């Protein structure tokens with residue numbers, strides 16, 4: 338994990354944010370990169386907010402001593418928000434029920450204020466208050482505003498198709514967001530606004546408002562079609578556990594899906610689908626080994642893959658790069674995702690600990 342790459346990406350994104358604040362989203366353990374080290378690197382590089390999905394994720398940042406503003410946005414009904422309120426974590430509210438839950442936590446603690454971000458569903462159809470119920474939610478929140486302990490810091494929403502610049506839904510969502518803001522203002526609130534994810538940060542300066550929320554681009558993976566100067570922070574490495582010669586006509590791995598047509602050298606690499614190498618890549622992946630990309634042959638197993646090295650000299654113990662920045666021609670997480678018909682978000686969040694261990698470069702900053 339290259340924390341200097343995170344710093345580079347966050348500084349680039351903060352510079353593209355039209356003067357808006359930059360929140361770096363570190364949900365899912367920092368997209369599989371480690372939430373706490375990523376959060377620290379992001380704050381070094383100019384981020385001023387952190388985003389977590391659950392309250393537990395937000396509290397992990399606080400437990401590590403990170404004092405920066407944190408927003409947490411999705412928990413199940415019945416969650417007790419007192420720990421989040423006590424830790425000064427901003428809480429997203431999508432419904433009157435959630436508003437009551439936060440208010441209960443505030444009451445229970447007595448004296449601790451809570452900052453809330455009211456979330457409107459402008460068309461993603463997922464988390465967030467439907468427009469029909471928005472005026473009532475805003476009024477309920479405004480009523481608490483009169484008291485000393487609950488404050489609406491922001492209204493916010495999330496885009497469905499920002500990674501397809503020009504998609505008509507983006508403008509529709511933006512219009513509904515404008516409407517939601519007007520309703521909030523008419524109810525007497527003076528909230529900040531945030532809407533843009535990585536893709537909208539890179540392509541829609543008109544939607545930056547007071548803060549952008551960047552996730553994937555901070556990790557160096559580009560969500561938009563246009564090229565961007567981002568550096569992937571995650572490199573997935575292993576080494577050759579064993580080499581051997583096999584004869585023409587021999588087959589490799591479960592199901593014997595691959596048979597060599599010539600005598601060849603195989604290199605065994607001790608990673609498999611239990612580490613995060615998707616089995617769906619069987620027959621369709623390469624790794625960087627001894628100076629170039631070489632095909633993985635036969636099926637990806639739970640613990641092992643086998644690389645065909647032809648007549649080249651490869652040594653046991655030699656480094657193997659499964660994916661990285663692509664700078665030396667090695668595969669990237671994005672290439673894996675494209676082969677599988679998925680997105681690179683799923684690849685980097687799919688690295689399985691404790692089998693895969695993390696090592697950080699640039700830690701001292």
Ligand SMILES: *Cc1c(COP(=O)(O)O)cnc(C)c1O
Pocket residue numbers: 362364410495533534535536550551552553554560
């Ligand atoms: C994950 C997430 C983001 C970041 O999205 P990216 O596409 O990774 O930039 C922003 N906002 C919300 C609500 C999210 O859940």
